[in-house]
Amino acid sequence: MMMSEATETKKLVNNDFSNVMFDRHSVRNFDPSVKISRDELQKMISEATSxxxxxxxxxxxxxxxxxxxxxxxxxxxxxxxxxxxxxxSSAIIFIAGDTQSHEVYRDVWTKVYKDSKIDKARLDQILGTFLPLYENASRDFLTLDATIDGSVVGMQLLLIARAHGYDANAWSGYDFEKIIPAVGLDPKRFVPVMAVAVGKADKSKDILHTDRYDAKTLTDFL
Ligand SMILES: Cc1cc2nc3c(=O)[nH]c(=O)nc-3n(C[C@H](O)[C@H](O)[C@H](O)COP(=O)(O)O)c2cc1C
Incomplete structure (x- = not known):
């Protein structure tokens, strides 16, 4: 089977998907002596943005x-x-949602077009369909949209941290008004999504193992 270039270039410490996903637990006590380099933190963030x-x-x-x-x-x-x-933790990666991301929307898709991944008709169709939607959107719509995007990337970050051999804890127990200025961002533009603490588990401390509802009781087939 052919691997894509993207798959080939990722050298993951833990490439066992089952272990990465099903053995993930929120770790809240980390070994304080473990320091993750900024290069590796940046790499994990970049990978999560797939x-x-x-x-x-x-x-x-x-x-x-x-x-x-x-x-x-x-x-x-x-x-x-x-x-x-x-x-x-070694680091906390705070994820904010950007309610002004559509302001570079034209650039994002123009690059896709210039890289010959879509033709001009498709470019015009995408910009003509979605740009007005965002330019005329309410703050509530933009907040919700950015929060969902931020949540999706947050989940990827939790998993990629494990693939790099680390543990993590997503948390949003903070003051929603104070958090954005506390991390140096503009509250007019950014909204809080979640913080992700990353590091190596302190093995001397217990990890809380949680259970789930039976998904069958939460599922309807329409
Ligand atoms: C959006 C979100 C917010 C959370 N906030 C906190 C928090 O403030 N403090 C905390 O210790 N854990 C927090 N958690 C972790 C949850 O408590 C944990 O994911 C849940 O109990 C299931 O356990 P598990 O992650 O080990 O599977 C949060 C998780 C999510 C997804």
Missing amino acids: APSACNLQSWHFVVIDTPEAKEKLKSAAMKFNYPQIDS
Whole structure:
């Protein structure tokens, strides 16, 4: 079977999908001596952005918090029960939704066209269909759209962290008004999605294993 170039170039520490996905648990106590390089954090973020997004708007933005000073700023908006993750993780990757991502929409699709991946008619069709939708959208619509995109990339980040041999915890226990300015972003433009603490689990601490409802009780077939 042929592997795509993208698949071939990814050298993952843990390429066992079943283990990556089904053995993922929220880790809240990390080994504080483990430091993930900014290069690797950036690589994980880049890999996570292979996620799909509405109209390929990619309405996500990342803020990496990996110094004691930045962690203190984050704590000013975080709920206290999340301090252990903040203090012990190698880094927290905060995901914000970008409500202005459509302002570069024309550039994103023009590049796809210039790279000969779509023809001019398709380019015009995409821009003509979706651009007005976003340009005339309400703040609520843009917030929801960006929140969904951010959530999808967040899930990918949780999994890619495991594929890199790390553990993670998604958390949103913070003050929704204070968090965006606390991470240095403009609240007029960005909305909070989730924080992802990344590091290696502290093996001396228990990991909370959770259960799920029977999905059959939550599923309708229409
Ligand atoms: C959007 C979101 C917000 C969360 N917020 C917190 C949080 O503030 N603090 C925390 O310790 N865990 C938080 N979690 C982790 C959940 O508690 C956890 O995913 C859930 O209990 C299932 O456990 P598991 O991740 O180990 O499968 C959050 C998870 C998600 C997806």
